[in-house]
Amino acid sequence: MNLSVRHLTLAYGGRTVVDDVSLEIASGEMVAIVGPNGSGKTTLLRGMSRLQRPGRGDVLLGGADVRSIGARQLARTLAILPQSPEGGLDLTVRELTWRGRFPHQGILQRATKQDYDAVAWALEAADVGALAERQLASLSGGERQRAWIALALSQQPRLLLLDEPTSFLDVAHQEEIMQILRRLNRDGMTVVAVLHDLALAARYTDRIIALREGQVAFDGPPAEVFQPEALERVFGWRMIVLRDPDTGMPVPIPRRATIAPRTHDGAGGLGLAPPV
Amino acid sequence: MRNLGRIPLIVVAILAGGVLAAACGSSSNTPAPSASPSAVNTSAAGPATAAATPAAYPVTVTDLLGRSVTIKAKPMTIVALSPTAVEFVYAAGGTVVGRTDTATYPAAAAQAANIGSAYQPNMEKILALKPDLIVADSILDAQPQLKSAIDGTGITTIYAGVDSYQKVLDGLTLMGKVLDNSAATDKVAAAVTKARDDARAALAGKHISALAITADQNQVLYGAKANSYAGDILTQLGISNPASSLPDAGPFPGYTTLAQEKIIQFNPDFIFTVTPAPPPVPRLSTTIPQIPAFASLKAVKDHHVIEAPVELIEAPGPRIIDAFRAITAAVLGQPTSTTAVATASAGN
């Protein structure tokens, strides 16, 4: 089930946020989308999943235009987990996961064996089996994120899109989430995740797509694309790229800024300047 | 479900049996229209004494809503749904077993069972009294839902709502026929007519103008027009009523909303007020003179703002006699006696 983005342009609030982007994501890939704030990452993800209508261009899933696939049918193939999902829900993990069966349910909403099995699998795959009867509100951030992943998994999708699944989580929980995603990918799930942590992206994904101002800045395996010049171009900060001793993957680190004496610089900043 | 409808038929069957048994001696001088040619009196025990009396039942009457209703036998158990209805029944020499909560005149009616308010009578209570006649008021005409509930009981119902002097007379005639006591009601009707004529004569040549004013809970003033009960009383007395020239306005039928400027423009000789709310709410006759804009009115300066007893207006009926007398006395400056007239209208 390939995902094909062709000349996609998306606008938000009158501003073009994604500008003529074309990509191919093959079945079984694990892709990270990175970029500075406002570069269009979230919008691109939403455009891929039909949550956002394209101004121009199209998105094809398995060769078919996503606009021609019914919403429910799309939801049976592609699951998206938005950033900061709704809080304050009075549900248990199991109840939440069951709701992911919506795209599969008929008009009488009767629970079938397939539903039951899918929910059981989703709870295990997201590693929340032991928390199934717990209230969402009583979980930690990492546990709650896994519960939402279970919801997405219970749709039994072939593609999983996630928008910043690890933001706001501490390091241990970040690792847990990425481990789960990696495992799913190994089992055949196509995973596309918007990530803000470059090192995390390098360690866990096979391909990194960087966006800057709505356009693709670079696209390839981490070892290739994480070069200091390219990173500086995209992120506007000088980076140095170290090497992870365990995995050999690149670890980009921002260079130290020099604290210049308070000058009258037109930008009205803190007087910090990246090292020349 | 309409099993109650069978009862009158059974009664008629028994009566018909008695009629056939006494067919030989009865006369057929019936003043009232009657469906069966032979005479019958109400007691099922036998009409042997009916030799001289004309056949009164069954009688078909036209009630005050224009409906044609057949009374099959003399009603013995009557429920009245408004003060007017109660007074009509007693004027015709009858009694009620059930009446609405405000219908406590005459005193005998107060003893009857309370069946709720005139606007929301309790149907269960009515049924429990097992009446053979319901006397309703035309208030109910304004609420078809209520009308259908009452009609749905299958009990003979006549509507006797009054909004004019002529309707009082018509209502008395109607009740006389219904209760086979036209003698009593004719007497009351004669008294009503006489009171009207006397009052009219006393006021002849005086060329008085008057407004009859009431108010709602927001202190908005309404003036009675000629097509209201109070307005018709004024018309009958030859008193000119400037409010009649105004269009109907506001929620009360036959009344128009009176702006202060209009009252000042009309500047009537007399203002008769009716305060619907009970004490301790101040009477309109006290509050109207206190309104600064009205200080220049003739009626205020001459102390001709006079409170009319509210029951005379809210219970139109035989006590119109009191209304005529009270207004006449007020205009002529005589001490008013507004105690209820006990004699002619009690009909006993």
Add this chain to the structure above:
Amino acid sequence: MAAGTTAGSRVIGVWDGVRERRRPLMLSGLAVAALAAVGLLSLMYGAVNLTPPDVWSGLTSSSNVFAHEVVWQIRYPRLLDGMIVGAALAVAGALLQGVTRNPLADPTILGITAASGLASATAIVIDREIPQWGIAMSCAGGGLFGAAVLFVIAWRGAISPVRLALAGVALSAFFGAAIVALLSSSRTFLQTSLGFLAGGLYGAEWSDFHAMLPYAIPAFAAAWLLSGHLNVLALGDDVAGGLGLATDRTRMAVLAVAGLLTAVAVSTAGLVSFVGLVCPHIARFTVGNDHRYLIPVSALYGAILVAAADLVARLVISPAEIPMGIVTAAVGAPFLLYLVKARG
């Protein structure tokens, strides 16, 4: 738990996904018993009290003429009407709370009750003799109109629950003012406006029942069929969209159904308030947030509340009655205060 096999699938027990098995079943069972009890008391007590055997003979035969007349013509249709009114309002409240994601939503607060009421009052003023089915039809039109106006005002590219709630408050005020203006200038409602404005079942009979059914049955069915949609909508518009829900079309459908249910209630009982607010919360306490159970259980609690309120309304100053809506407000207002306090 398993209830039979069909080819390729097995129907799982009804309580899967609900946190605790015993509480919902027990409380729902108690509720059904309460409804039966209130129903029996409603048939027994009134201006004249009947014994249960009298009630039974009144319902089944016409031998005891008085009991039959009172039970079959007066009390029983009024009880049925009240139950439908209560159930309709409670389900409408559950739907509106779901579609606005706001626990303080109900048909009155969102102006749908007032829209129906305005249509009903206008119809009666135009034609005093209008039959009950005509009133029901006007109310349905008013309810749908109110729901449509709500949707249009709150829509700006997409519906936001906050805008929906605000639009509702404005509409409620607007339609409410229109009703008062109509009532105070029309003689038709002169003495009964309180019963209409506060909500009451005086005079409710079989014609009301027959007039409500053609709207109530499809509306209740549609409400239940939308329960899966509401479950998903509760997760947030983005997640819902990702699950394949057409959020705006769903909101439109839910608002329309809520409008119809409210209209059903208003056509018989006038502007009853608080039932739609209170009952879904009690139901949520009993069976949780899954709308497949929340909707029927809300209906149950709504029926109980209105039947009980009407019983009190009929007895407290017998033979006169107070409007039933005053009792529901007396119960509902403190509950609302409690809700506000408990949720902070």
